[in-house]
Amino acid sequence: MKVGVRGAFCELQEVLSGVPQGSVLGPLLFLLFVNALLRWVINDMRMFADNTKLWCKIRKDTDGVTLQQDIDSLSTWSNTWQLKLNAEKFKVLHIGHSFETEYYMTDGSTKKKLECVHQERDL
Numbered sequence: 001m002k003v004g005v006r007g008a009f010c011e012l013q014e015v016l017s018g019v020p021q022g023s024v025l026g027p028l029l030f031l032l033f034v035n036a037l038l039r040w041v042i043n044d045m046r047m048f049a050d051n052t053k054l055w056c057k058i059r060k061d062t063d064g065v066t067l068q069q070d071i072d073s074l075s076t077w078s079n080t081w082q083l084k085l086n087a088e089k090f091k092v093l094h095i096g097h098s099f100e101t102e103y104y105m106t107d108g109s110t111k112k113k114l115e116c117v118h119q120e121r122d123l
Contacts, residue, residue: 016082033081040077041070064101071114075106087112091120 001015023029034052038045043056043066054074056067071090078085087105092114094100103114 033083037074037077040073042066043070045070058101067101068103071103071105087114090114092116093118093120 002012003010030050034047034050037047037052041054043054045052045054047053052074054067054070056063056070058064058067074085077083085105085107087107090105092103094116100116102116104111105114106112
């Protein structure tokens with residue numbers, strides 16, 4: 001890949017991952033790239049632009065386990081495709097009073113507890 005501005009081009013660079021920014025194909029490639037996420041999760045997931053929501057009804061302990069497995073799958077996906085996810089932007093919203101489970105995201109060898117919130121702004 002190389003970038004050109006007003007007829008001047010930078011040196012050719014090999015791109016190993018990601019989506020080229022500012023290209024005509026960039027938005028389409030990004031959609032193809034992130035739509036693969038749907039195959040990595042068990043529970044419900046919705047995506048809009050670069051925002052993703054993952055949720056499930058927690059009726060028993062095993063439901064919380066599958067939600068954690070999905071979070072782990074997202075971490076694995078991000079490491080596989082070299083797309084770093086910002087764990088600081090992940091939030092857990094409990095609706096109801098039972099099963100106040102804590103969830104964690106693994107980033108390499110670091111395990112981070114996800115922040116629990118009482119409300120969250122939605123797009």
